[in-house]
Amino acid sequence: MAGPIAFTVNGAAAELAIDPATPLLWALRDTLNLTGTKYGCGVAACGACTVLIGGHATRSCVTPLEAVRGRAVTTIENKDSAVLRALQRAWIAHQVPQCGYCQSGMLMAAMGLIHAVAEPSDAQIDAAIDNICRCGTYPRVRAAVHEAARALRNPD
Numbered sequence: 001m002a003g004p005i006a007f008t009v010n011g012a013a014a015e016l017a018i019d020p021a022t023p024l025l026w027a028l029r030d031t032l033n034l035t036g037t038k039y040g041c042g043v044a045a046c047g048a049c050t051v052l053i054g055g056h057a058t059r060s061c062v063t064p065l066e067a068v069r070g071r072a073v074t075t076i077e078n079k080d081s082a083v084l085r086a087l088q089r090a091w092i093a094h095q096v097p098q099c100g101y102c103q104s105g106m107l108m109a110a111m112g113l114i115h116a117v118a119e120p121s122d123a124q125i126d127a128a129i130d131n132i133c134r135c136g137t138y139p140r141v142r143a144a145v146h147e148a149a150r151a152l153r154n155p156d
Contacts, residue, residue, distance in 0.1 A: 020066035047131030057112030
């Protein structure tokens with residue numbers, strides 16, 4: 001081990017002295033007690049573990065802790081994000097979640113998309129939010145992303 005790994009999580013400094021090969025997902029959940037990021041498949045297929053690293057949606061189950069050294073990580077617990085708040089309001093308005101298990105990862109993927117594209121098309125939403133949701137509320141996800149993006153472009 002080459003010493004503690006320092007990074008930020010939701011704007012707060014973090015420094016972990018654990019195996020640098022530990023998947024970020026487990027560092028967040030088990031060491032930092034940020035349990036909003038979910039374990040789904042462990043092979044980066046389902047998206048339940050999606051977080052933002054440097055503003056980009058990333059599957060944390062296959063991202064080694066070493067990869068975030070000196071970087072900014074954003075999880076669903078981020079309380080200071082206007083984008084996340086707009087998405088959460090739209091998610092509720094469009095009744096996106098059913099069981100809810102995949103929602104934190106889906107919201108993070110949507111947040112990464114809106115950071116990159118202020119007015120995403122349906123095709124961009126489908127490409128960016130490739131999370132697997134067995135409830136199948138993808139049309140509601142698209143509607144909610146459009147509403148959140150619109151609200152962010154045109155604040156009241």
